[in-house]
Amino acid sequence: MFKMLACKRLNCFIKHRAQVWTLAQRKVTTWSPVGAAFNSKPHRRLDVFQDNVGLFGVPELSSPAGFEVATKRALKDTQILVDKTCQSPPGAATVEYFDQLSDGLCKVADLADFVKVAHPDPLFREAAEKTCIEIGTVVEKLNTNVELSTSLKDLLNSPDILNQLDHDTRRVAELFMFDFEISGIHLEEKLRKEAVALHVKLLDLNNEFLMGSHLPNRIAKSAIPEHLHLHFAKEGSFIQIGGLHADSPDDLLREIAYRIFLYPNGQMLDCLEELLKCRNKLAKLVGYESYAHRALKGTMAKSPKAVMDFLELLTDKLKDKTAKDFKMMTDMKKKLNPRNSELMAWDHPYFSAVLRAERFNIEPSLYSPYFSLGACMEGLNKLFSQLFGVSLMSDQPSAGEVWSEDVRKLAVVHETEGLLGYIYCDFFHRTDKPHQDCHFTIRGGRRCQTTGDYQLPVVVLMLSLPHPTKRAPTLLTPGMMENLFHEMGHAMHSMLGRTRYQHVTGTRCATDFAEVPSILMEYFANDYRVVSQFARHYQTGQSLPQSMVARLCESKKVCGAADIQLQVFYAALDQVYHGEPQNRSTTELLKDKQHQFYGLPYTPSTAWQLRFSHLIGYGAKYYSYLMSRAVASMVWKQCFLKDPLNRDMGERYRREMLAHGGAKEPMLMVEGMLQRRPTMEELVDALVSDLNPNFETFIMDSES
Numbered sequence: 001m002f003k004m005l006a007c008k009r010l011n012c013f014i015k016h017r018a019q020v021w022t023l024a025q026r027k028v029t030t031w032s033p034v035g036a037a038f039n040s041k042p043h044r045r046l047d048v049f050q051d052n053v054g055l056f057g058v059p060e061l062s063s064p065a066g067f068e069v070a071t072k073r074a075l076k077d078t079q080i081l082v083d084k085t086c087q088s089p090p091g092a093a094t095v096e097y098f099d100q101l102s103d104g105l106c107k108v109a110d111l112a113d114f115v116k117v118a119h120p121d122p123l124f125r126e127a128a129e130k131t132c133i134e135i136g137t138v139v140e141k142l143n144t145n146v147e148l149s150t151s152l153k154d155l156l157n158s159p160d161i162l163n164q165l166d167h168d169t170r171r172v173a174e175l176f177m178f179d180f181e182i183s184g185i186h187l188e189e190k191l192r193k194e195a196v197a198l199h200v201k202l203l204d205l206n207n208e209f210l211m212g213s214h215l216p217n218r219i220a221k222s223a224i225p226e227h228l229h230l231h232f233a234k235e236g237s238f239i240q241i242g243g244l245h246a247d248s249p250d251d252l253l254r255e256i257a258y259r260i261f262l263y264p265n266g267q268m269l270d271c272l273e274e275l276l277k278c279r280n281k282l283a284k285l286v287g288y289e290s291y292a293h294r295a296l297k298g299t300m301a302k303s304p305k306a307v308m309d310f311l312e313l314l315t316d317k318l319k320d321k322t323a324k325d326f327k328m329m330t331d332m333k334k335k336l337n338p339r340n341s342e343l344m345a346w347d348h349p350y351f352s353a354v355l356r357a358e359r360f361n362i363e364p365s366l367y368s369p370y371f372s373l374g375a376c377m378e379g380l381n382k383l384f385s386q387l388f389g390v391s392l393m394s395d396q397p398s399a400g401e402v403w404s405e406d407v408r409k410l411a412v413v414h415e416t417e418g419l420l421g422y423i424y425c426d427f428f429h430r431t432d433k434p435h436q437d438c439h440f441t442i443r444g445g446r447r448c449q450t451t452g453d454y455q456l457p458v459v460v461l462m463l464s465l466p467h468p469t470k471r472a473p474t475l476l477t478p479g480m481m482e483n484l485f486h487e488m489g490h491a492m493h494s495m496l497g498r499t500r501y502q503h504v505t506g507t508r509c510a511t512d513f514a515e516v517p518s519i520l521m522e523y524f525a526n527d528y529r530v531v532s533q534f535a536r537h538y539q540t541g542q543s544l545p546q547s548m549v550a551r552l553c554e555s556k557k558v559c560g561a562a563d564i565q566l567q568v569f570y571a572a573l574d575q576v577y578h579g580e581p582q583n584r585s586t587t588e589l590l591k592d593k594q595h596q597f598y599g600l601p602y603t604p605s606t607a608w609q610l611r612f613s614h615l616i617g618y619g620a621k622y623y624s625y626l627m628s629r630a631v632a633s634m635v636w637k638q639c640f641l642k643d644p645l646n647r648d649m650g651e652r653y654r655r656e657m658l659a660h661g662g663a664k665e666p667m668l669m670v671e672g673m674l675q676r677r678p679t680m681e682e683l684v685d686a687l688v689s690d691l692n693p694n695f696e697t698f699i700m701d702s703e704s
Contacts, residue, residue, distance in 0.1 A: 031374050034381045034410075037394035038425075039374025039473040039538075042406060052400030055124075056111060056424075056442055056458060062400050064127035067112060071131045074108040075138060086147045090155035092165055095173045096449050098152065099501045101142070102176075103455075106502065107443055109135040114440040114460055118426060118433060119403045136203075143183035144196055152177055168663045172501045175298075175662070182294060184286050191285060198282040205275040206616050212268045213613040216242035217260050224256055231257075246349035251337055258346035262606035264587065269607065272586055272615075276577055279619065292578040295620035299510040300627060300666045304575055306680070307623050311572050314564070314626070314684045315597055321561035321691060326599060328355055329559065345600045348566065352559035360555035367552070368475035370535040370544040373427070373465065376481050379534025380488055383524060387650025388496065389415040395422070404430060406467070412495045421445065421457040421495045428474070429464045437463050437483045439490035439518075444505035445497060457506060459494045461487045473538055478552055482525045489521030490514075496654050499661040509662030511621045513669065515628035516635070517658060523636040526553050527644050550694070560691045564626070569598040571623035573609065578620035630683035631670055633690055638674055 031039055052062040060066035060073075078101060085097040108131060115128035142148060155161060156177055162170065180186075184195025218238040221229060231253055233240040245257040279291040288294040292304040301307045326343060329351040334341035336354075343351070356362060377392065384390040395411040402409065408425040424442075429435075438461075445457040463484065468474045476484065493514075494506030507514050524530045528549045535544035573593045577586065584592075586609050591602040609615075614622050635657075639649050656672035671677045 032378050032381065034392050034394055035374035035378035037374070037408060038377045038427075039372055039468070041468065042408065050399045053398040054400055055115065055403060057398070057401055058111070061111075064121070064123040067124075067127040067131045070108050071134050074104050074135070077104050078138065078142075082142070082145070082148055085151050088151070090151065090158055090161055092169055094151055094155050095165075095169050095176070095501070098176050099172065099446065099503050103444065103446060103502045105135055105139065109139075110440070110444075111442050114442060115403070118440075118460070118462060120430060120432060121403075124403070140183075140196070140199060143180060144185060144192060146185065149177075149180045149185045152180065168500050168504075171663055172503050175503065178297065182286055184282075186287075187285070195282060195285055198278055198285070202275065202278050202282070205271060205278060209268070209271050209275055210613055210616050212265070212271065213611050216240040217263055217265070219260050224260075225252070228253055228256065244346065244349075246346065247353065248350065251333075251340060251347075254346040254350060255344070258344075259603065259606060262603075262608050262611065264605065264607040265610060268610045269586065272609065275615075276586070277581070279578065280581055290579050292575055292620040295578065298665075299621070299624075300512045300631070300670070301623065304579055304620070307575055308572070310627065310680055310684065311568050311575070311597070311623065313680060314687060315568055317684055317688050318561045318565055318568075321688070322565045322599065325352070325559045325562035329562070332358075343600060345603060348559075348562060348600065352562065356555045356558045359558055360551045362478075362552060362555045364477040364479070367478050367544070367548065369537050369539065371476040371478070371481045372472075372538040373468075373474040373476060373484075375534045375536060375538070376476060376484055379530065380485065382533050383530060383645070384492065386645045386647060388492075388654055389647075390420065390492075390496070391415070392423075404428075406430075412492075419456065421459070423491050423495070424458070424460045426460055427463045427465050428467050433464065434462070435464045437487055439487050439494075439507065441494060441506060441508070444502035444508065445494075445499060446502035446505065447500045454498070455502070457494045457497075459491050459506075461491055463487065475538070482522050485521040485525035486518045489518035493517040493658055493661075496658040497661040498659055499663050501663065504660075504662035506661050509660075510666040511618065512624035512627045513631075513666035515625055516631050516670075519625075519629050519632040520635055520640075523632065523640070524644055526556075530644050554694060557691050557693060564687065564691075565598060567626055569594060570612070570614075571626060572597045573612075574615065574618070574620060574622040577609075577615065626687065627683065630687045631678070633686035634678055634682065635670075635673055637686065637689075 053059065054061035054066065058066075058070065060069045081097055081101045081104065085094060085101070088094060088097065112128040112131040112135070116125050116132060119125050119128065152173060156173060165173070183199065184192045187195060216233070218235060218240045221234070221237055221239050224239060228250075229239060231245065231248070233242065241257055241260045243257065244261055245253055248254050248257075276291075283289075283291040283294040286294070288297075290304065292307075296303055296307065301310065329347065330341065330343045332351050332354055333343055333347055381392045384392065391413050393411045393413055395409045397407070397409045402424065404426065406428045408427070410423040410425060412420045412423060414420050426433075440460040440462065441457070442460060443455065443458040446455045447453075448455060463480075465474050465476065465480060490507055497506045499505050502508075526549070528546050531549050532543060532546070535549075536542060537544075573590055576582075576589050576593055582589065587607050590607070590609050594600070594602045618624065635653070639653065640646070643649070653673060657669045660669060667677065
């Protein structure tokens with residue numbers, strides 16, 4: 001019921017004067033304030049008299065012990081609100097109380113969820129982990145609180161009262177009720193207890209599988225050629241293999257890594273089988289045909305059949321392109337290794353990269369000097385200003401507000417609406433920090449009904465970029481730049497929504513819609529009209545040539561069909577695992593789906609599914625990335641391709657797609673933007689057409 005978010009006042013904006021990066025040859029580039037803030041090391045004001053304001057400005061969190069204080073306060077407030085909700089007559093106030101309950105718990109739990117993985121101090125991480133467990137336990141109890149659910153049920157079962165509610169209030173009430181129902185609240189007591197027991201068991205199974213999916217496999221040193229030992233970690237007389245080494249040019253190394261890293265672990269196979277069995281049992285217990293039916297309620301796809309129709313149609317329309325891609329890879333392998341030319345699963349990533357490099361000479365080091373972090377942030381600032389009238393302003397954190405001195409804080413300010421929220425940018429690599437790019441909601445936006453004020457959203461963007469050096473700012477590869485734009489798409493979704501209820505704020509929407517804003521930003525990041533506004537050499541100020549941007553975009557289409565088909569295979573496998581049980585092992589199902597949806601042969605004695613960690617967070621929803629990309633492609637081509645900087649279209653995008661969070665049915669938001677409802681075939685065609693070559697690129701190359 002209550003999804004897992006902190007509080008902050010507006011500080012004085014610190015407007016940096018334009019700074020320069022001066023090098024030995026005395027050539028300089030001048031940056032805007034936001035560009036300068038990210039192209040220079042942070043300057044913290046030393047004020048011994050300044051109080052520690054606590055993480056994110058939460059006073060209690062000036063020390064790890066503060067988590068216990070914040071947790072106790074949140075739980076005390078929760079009990080008061082539960083009593084108030086249960087004693088009040090059904091009405092709009094009921095939904096407001098529920099949202100206050102959710103907000104109070106989320107402001108502690110979501111903050112703790114971030115701190116437990118990102119804070120460099122183990123004491124803070126341990127305290128945050130404890131808070132997550134405590135809040136999670138309370139949430140489970142609330143989800144099975146019959147009296148609390150009855151207060152909501154009475155509201156939804158009263159037509160006269162229901163008709164008086166506005167659309168958003170009614171939808172939020174229905175979403176809260178859905179959360180109750182999937183916890184089995186409507187069942188008789190014996191079955192309800194069984195549902196609770198299954199929930200608890202699934203928490204343990206999820207954790208066990210997630211942890212196991214990342215553990216290395218080991219093999220005796222004597223089992224693999226000695227000249228390959230240096231590529232792996234050693235443990236006594238064993239070699240540890242913790243990844244696929246997919247980018248290695250050594251065919252044997254890739255094969256050995258694939259076979260050993262994916263070698264079946266009996267305990268993990270049992271864990272996955274039990275996890276899928278429990279998910280199915282719980283889904284049926286609370287009234288669904290399968291776990292997939294339960295997971296897809298409220299999404300754009302709506303049903304497992306629609307997802308499989310999408311994947312099968314995409315496979316059919318990609319068939320010729322995919323076959324061509326695999327032939328190109330096979331020919332390349334035959335050219336480089338005539339004695340062993342059969343294309344295998346461990347070859348796909350490597351040979352697709354070789355073909356891209358050969359055809360378009362895409363060397364990341366040629367691009368990085370044009371993509372300094374400051375330049376990219378400057379580009380984002382310009383883009384958001386042109387589309388939405390929004391500026392990113394560097395704001396000086398107070399003492400104790402951030403968890404690492406290299407974290408930057410941005411205030412997001414609209415030209416007429418004022419301050420919209422805060423983005424904390426945790427962009428740089430550090431020891432024990434997860435090596436993944438992600439967006440965390442720390443506090444959701446909501447309208448306070450008593451004061452009329454708006455609770456400003458707070459988010460963190462986490463990347464793992466290299467630190468600047470004495471000679472140069474942080475320089476991004478094209479992939480890093482695209483990832484930055486992607487994650488900033490999530491952040492602006494959080495900032496530009498102005499939902500009345502935090503339960504549906506920003507990215508708290510259907511999974512297959514949540515990736516649309518972030519993927520759409522990738523299209524902006526690959527358009528020269530956008531890139532030309534910021535991509536300039538950090539030493540000379542020279543703009544990135546248009547031909548280089550065009551070649552970069554075209555290179556991504558090389559073997560693109562095979563890359564998409566691999567994702568289709570993963571998505572189809574996910575659907576089968578969460579559909580009606582078939583009395584076949586997970587490996588047998590994988591082998592079947594790999595043959596049907598991928599094409600490269602299954603390797604005996606491997607179990608790729610045991611490394612499929614997305615089964616935990618994206619169970620029955622792995623297709624979401626493909627469907628979100630299809631929608632983003634349609635929005636880009638219809639609304640922004642002609643003019644990516646059009647303010648009217650930017651405002652329409654905010655109004656129709658970003659403003660609602662999860663308060664509106666996802667496909668209705670897409671329909672509002674496109675001004676029609678896309679068909680399944682149109683979504684598939686959008687993905688396929690993205691792979692068509694742009695012949696202007698080849699003309700530019702021939703002229704240069």
